[in-house]
Amino acid sequence: MTAIAQSQIFFFISSIGFIVLGILGTVLVVLLIKAAYSFLRILTRIESSLDSIGDATKDLIEELRDNVFFRMIFRPGRKSRTRLPK
Numbered sequence: 001m002t003a004i005a006q007s008q009i010f011f012f013i014s015s016i017g018f019i020v021l022g023i024l025g026t027v028l029v030v031l032l033i034k035a036a037y038s039f040l041r042i043l044t045r046i047e048s049s050l051d052s053i054g055d056a057t058k059d060l061i062e063e064l065r066d067n068v069f070f071r072m073i074f075r076p077g078r079k080s081r082t083r084l085p086k
Helices: 003-066 068-073
Strands: none
């Protein structure tokens, strides 16, 4: 085999290798994009759930503060006034 024939075989095999690597890379990027989108959807659902849980907790705290027994045990204290020097 001459050197030219060997170089042609080498470039043919390396071209096929780069095409296969390109296809695998494209598949990997597509899968990563799908995974990132799924992760974003999960985070959005969690955030919306946390907002509703936070609202329910705020309502519960307001109802607790309005309760007569709570006000008897934890009486509102005087607000301290601090004067800033002029």
